[in-house]
Amino acid sequence: MKTLGLIGGTSWHSTIEYYRCINEQVGEEIGRHANPPLILHSINIELMREQDPRKINAKYLDVAQKLEQAGAEAIVICANTPHMAYDNVQPKIGIPFLHIADATGKEAERLGLKKLGLLGNRPTMTGSFISGFLKSNYHMEVLIPEAENIGKAHKFVSEELTQGAFTPPAREFFTGQMELLRARGAEGIILGCTELPILLKEDDIDMPLLATTHLHVQMAVEFILSD
Incomplete structure (x- = not known):
């Protein structure tokens, strides 16, 4: 198995989800007697709350380089x-940086979807690192909520979901x-x-949800598991 470097903490709740799911899915393939090198x-998380792109780029590059030096063969x-931070980090390391939008685009392409709605916090919805990646690499159109709802979504994410609170009002808002x-x-x-896949389930709406x-x-x- 190849060694994967994980950069977590934003939030630690999602990091646990990644760690658990990676181990579970690898175990399904190779058996529960072993687990992957991570x-x-x-x-x-305070780094992300400051929303200073220069500091974010510098930190993620530093951590990615340290993980590479420690033996990681790819970064997640x-x-x-x-x-x-992807555009700043990937050219400066010698291992792949597996992009979350690439995984999303492949699944949307498999499903034949061309126009997608995007929910998340303010930087994710208004930035180009998800929507721009999908447009450039998969020729997909991405819609985001109206301006007055972007702030509400960001508040739910930053003040509730990333702190482990999954409330009925949040579920009602995002379903709407x-x-x-x-x-x-x-x-x-x-x-x-x-954290949204923890809050929302597939039966909350009868359309494809790309978690x-x-x-x-x-x-x-x-x-x-690749050769």
Whole structure:
């Protein structure tokens, strides 16, 4: 098996989900008698709350380089938003940086989806590291909530979900946003916050839900088990 470097901590709840799912899925393939070699570095979530791109880029590059030096053969960030550092980090390391939007785009392509709604925090929805990647590499259109709802979504993510609180009001809000995005033509919804698949389930709405966490984990497992 190949050694995978994990950058977690934003939040630690999502990091646990990644670690657990990677181990479970590899175990399903090779048997429960063994588990994959993983190197985990957990970053203080306060870095992301500061929303300083220069500091974020510098930190993720430093951690990625240390993981490479420690023997990692690829890097996975256990969250959506820190992928804003991808364009800065990937050219400066000698191992693959497995992009969460690449995993999402492959699944959307498999399902024949061309117009997707995107839910997450403010940087994920308004930035280009998810939507721009999908547009450039998969020729897909990405819709986000109306401006007045972006702040509400960000508040739920930052003040509740990343702190382990999964409340009925949050579920009601995000379910409503999915319906509004569908009314605007979305054929599927990207759950672009690692905690959203914990809050929302497939039976909450009758349309494809692309849980970036689970798709990213699948990509990670495929890498670990690849020749």
